[in-house]
Amino acid sequence: MSSNVKLLKILKEYEICSTSTSILRNHPIVWAEAHGLEVTDVEGKKYLDLSSGSGVANIGHCHPHIVKTMVNQASSLIHTGWNFASIPRILFLDKLKDKVPDELHHFMFAVTGSEGMETALNLACFYTKKTQFAAFHGSFQGKTTGSLGLTSRTSFKTDVSPAVSVSTYFHYPNCYHCPFRLSSDSCKMFCVQHMEETLNLPSGGLENLAGIVVEPVQDSEGIVVPPVGFYKRLREMADRLHVPLIFDELFTGMGRTGTFFAFEQEGIVPDILIFGKSIAGGLPLTIVAARKEITTSFPSIRYNSTFSGHPLTAALGIATLEIFEEEQLVERSAKMGDYLVKELMQLQSIFSLIGQVRGKGLMIGVELVRDEAKTPAEEEAKLFVRKALEYGLILLSGGNQGNVLKIMPPLTLSKEQADQIIQTFKRILIEIEEVQQIAEYSYSVALSSFCWL
Ligand SMILES: Cc1ncc(COP(=O)(O)O)c(C=O)c1O
Numbered sequence: 001m002s003s004n005v006k007l008l009k010i011l012k013e014y015e016i017c018s019t020s021t022s023i024l025r026n027h028p029i030v031w032a033e034a035h036g037l038e039v040t041d042v043e044g045k046k047y048l049d050l051s052s053g054s055g056v057a058n059i060g061h062c063h064p065h066i067v068k069t070m071v072n073q074a075s076s077l078i079h080t081g082w083n084f085a086s087i088p089r090i091l092f093l094d095k096l097k098d099k100v101p102d103e104l105h106h107f108m109f110a111v112t113g114s115e116g117m118e119t120a121l122n123l124a125c126f127y128t129k130k131t132q133f134a135a136f137h138g139s140f141q142g143k144t145t146g147s148l149g150l151t152s153r154t155s156f157k158t159d160v161s162p163a164v165s166v167s168t169y170f171h172y173p174n175c176y177h178c179p180f181r182l183s184s185d186s187c188k189m190f191c192v193q194h195m196e197e198t199l200n201l202p203s204g205g206l207e208n209l210a211g212i213v214v215e216p217v218q219d220s221e222g223i224v225v226p227p228v229g230f231y232k233r234l235r236e237m238a239d240r241l242h243v244p245l246i247f248d249e250l251f252t253g254m255g256r257t258g259t260f261f262a263f264e265q266e267g268i269v270p271d272i273l274i275f276g277k278s279i280a281g282g283l284p285l286t287i288v289a290a291r292k293e294i295t296t297s298f299p300s301i302r303y304n305s306t307f308s309g310h311p312l313t314a315a316l317g318i319a320t321l322e323i324f325e326e327e328q329l330v331e332r333s334a335k336m337g338d339y340l341v342k343e344l345m346q347l348q349s350i351f352s353l354i355g356q357v358r359g360k361g362l363m364i365g366v367e368l369v370r371d372e373a374k375t376p377a378e379e380e381a382k383l384f385v386r387k388a389l390e391y392g393l394i395l396l397s398g399g400n401q402g403n404v405l406k407i408m409p410p411l412t413l414s415k416e417q418a419d420q421i422i423q424t425f426k427r428i429l430i431e432i433e434e435v436q437q438i439a440e441y442s443y444s445v446a447l448s449s450f451c452w453l
Pocket residue numbers: 054112113114115117140141142143215219248249250251
């Protein structure tokens with residue numbers, strides 16, 4: 001049996017430091033197998049995956065139907081090139097259309113999420129003949145040059161000049177940390193009003209605006225869940241301003257937030273939609289869907305790439321949608337999400353380290369804070385993630401200060417697994433509290449001896 005440490009030495013030596021440092025610092029294990037939620041490392045230790053492998057394993061890892069479909073399809077046709085048709089490509093589109101509103105029945109295939117985002121931006125620019133976008137603080141839209149232009153987090157952007165420029169970043173409705181210091185009970189979503197007023201200013205950027213790009217829940221910023229009504233308000237604003245509304249549902253789509261797409265929760269339809277991650281059961285595939293009037297004159301040569309419409313990923317797309325139906329994963333996401341949030345709120349009532357529990361479906365954030373002023377508990381979150389791994393949970397943290405624990409397990413999560421997560425969280429919270437008490441005690445002893453002197 002290989003050891004984690006031995007194998008990771010090779011990673012440290014040869015993979016660029018930003019990736020290998022993150023693995024070595026936060027999750028120094030080497031995955032050997034993964035089935036459903038369960039991951040086994042090369043030393044045979046088992047973990048529950050609360051990350052879904054960057055939000056990809058919504059149907060669970062190595063689902064038997066996926067494995068079987070992969071073997072079957074791979075033994076007849078793997079690749080055609082974007083300019084040739086195949087049966088899976090056609091049947092997949094036929095099945096996909098039942099999941100997407102009629103208005104968006106024009107699809108484009110991409111591979112990564114960032115490529116899908118580039119396609120969406122291209123499409124919006126081509127349609128509007130304009131080149132700038134309105135995006136949100138805390139956004140993450142990808143790391144290719146154009147998509148990076150919309151990503152607000154500066155940590156992703158060092159030394160890069162994005163080709164697509166954002167007219168302005170606007171405040172996302174982050175009610176726990178309202179940038180306008182308003183109360184969500186009475187603010188009437190002032191942030192959205194402020195956005196429209198700013199865009200309408202002579203220098204607001206509306207003249208050259210090709211679209212408004214939004215994530216229905218911000219993942220990277222620490223699972224920021226906007227209040228109900230936000231999507232509707234954006235839809236109305238985009239209509240008034242005559243600009244396309246672009247929903248990046250790469251993370252929130254495919255049942256993650258308790259409906260197949262998050263926008264369904266407010267009965268609206270965006271103009272351009274990007275989704276993927278889990279659509280091909282673990283292989284890379286992204287879909288861009290858009291209104292017919294937007295896609296009609298768009299030349300296909302502008303978006304197709306070598307692997308577009310790939311028969312293997314298309315066959316896996318069909319299998320994934322079948323699994324969603326058979327296992328009722330969307331309903332499961334909503335039900336298990338509610339259960340986890342309720343249990344986590346119970347923990348919040350006991351442990352002051354938990355500042356807020358927020359989520360939609362199985363996209364849940366637990367923000368750790370030091371005090372009532374919401375000082376980010378950055379070190380505690382790091383310790384939490386390390387202890388979680390020790391006790392068998394693969395957990396990511398996010399947010400600007402890294403103090404939000406992100407719970408995003410496969411949607412196949414069972415009640416027993418949910419209880420295991422809660423019990424482990426409780427154990428870790430107790431241990432962190434003990435560490436804090438010891439630290440406070442040592443501090444007070446030091447302080448009292450100082451006073452005595
Ligand atoms: C909301 C969102 N948009 C875009 C992307 C970029 O996707 P990719 O990493 O596949 O390029 C991601 C990736 O995590 C994402 O979560």
